[in-house]
Amino acid sequence: MNLTCNSTLEEMRISPGSEIILIGPLNFHDLARIIAAACTLIAVVMSLFLIWMHALHYTQPREQRYIIRILFMVPVYAIAAFAQLQWYWHAIYFQVISDCYEAFAIASFFALLCHYVAPDLHTQKVFFREIRPVKPWVMPVNWFAKCCGGQRGPWRTPKSGLTWFNIIWIGIYHYCFIRVTMTISAVVAQYFERYCESSNSPVFGHIWIIVLNALAVTVAMFCLIQFYVQLREPLAEHKLFLKIIAIKLVIFLSFWQASAISVGTSTLNIVHANRVLAYPDLKVGIPALLLCVEMACFAIMHLWAFPYAPYMAGAPPSFYPVPGADKAAPPLENGRSPPSGGFMGLLAIFDALNLWDFVKAFGMGMRWLFCGVKRRKEDVSYKLNSGDALDMDNLPEGKEGPSTYDAMRPGPGGAGPAAHDRYGPPMQQFGHQDALYHAGGRAAGGIEESAALMDNAQPNPEANSFRRDYSSPYGQPPPHASQESHRPHGAQQQAYYDPYQGQSQGQTAAPGGRTNAQARMGEALWGPR
Structure with a gap:
């Protein structure tokens, strides 16, 4: 087996007279550089203008930081494509570094869709916990399911919307890790002359890195399309089809056209160098030229796909969707804040270029994959989506609480129809921000959603906050609770009945001769006695 890279672009140059003249004094290489330079200038100027306008009108940072990342x-x-064409003997470095950014573009688009659904991670989990039906996998996974046991096989559609959301999360964010790893591997292998971009022999790293990247990007794009199929109706106002086309075509063209030309010129020998096209132009010049022209077109397309007008002051308001099973609930408005982009939008651009949230998102997904998946069926969403009624006497401790999307609805006192939440005290006692906190873990403008990892079994993280301070809505303990129970930690406490914990603390029946279930139902409907 030949272990030597026979021909590399580093050893080849386009010498004068090696290509015939096409137009005036220009051969193909010179003509390609002029066209690529013009298209690159158009693409850069138009994209930077749109980025700058978003930065100046930075009124919804949760969404616009991801839009700016996509536009970059x-x-x-x-x-990168023009640099490949100009310095083709070092094209591999420009190619792998630019391709690495596509992983962050895919993850940014997924995060943007998530923030169209809800303002932070906890309320997103509330939304997907109650969304139903969960649509079947799109092809080819639905074909695999038919051949491998259907809903009993490994390709089955999850019953829980939250489990489905976690699978999509992992399928997209894993690509960031794999793409960055493959980029570093390609650069190191090229430095030690073991990459050999001109050969697809398995003794070199080129073919392996192409295969791994192809598998990872295929999974990521499949998950992104599945996410779009599930949410295209609730998020119809955001024109998702145009956005996903703008993302998918860029990734498809940048990867597959370069890979097809590489295979055709290396292993299959379909196309050969000639007097018009030298080998560097055939191998690097044509893909780079096509990419420059395509980027100019996509820069124009982004003006309609990711406009800045909806974020300007005075623009019509937008609303968060409600789960599919709760269409009667009024939507929550996606409010705007004063522009926070700083001088000339520099703070907004700095915020968008901080990619640390992707690292945390990847960690969340890996934790669920290796820990939470084992306990996923303990989540209440499995019972909600099975159609069974909830057993009020046997609610899983720590898994329930005011987890329904009802608590997010606007209404009298900030809670509306959720005033008599079946899991706790009347919600009129809370302001709107408090209702959001207990329903979604945080208010819309609260702590960053990535501050907490996804829970093992994905329980509602807000339930414990009710039990820790269940008396706060009333300003005093429930009437039947012992006052001694609120003494400092470590002091002797008298047993009392906690109506929000589903069991008696040191006794078997609730005060007044009622059973625990009766006490809970009565207090949920009419308040404490």
């Missing part, structure tokens, strides 16, 4: 994909690809 066009100038990154355009500049």
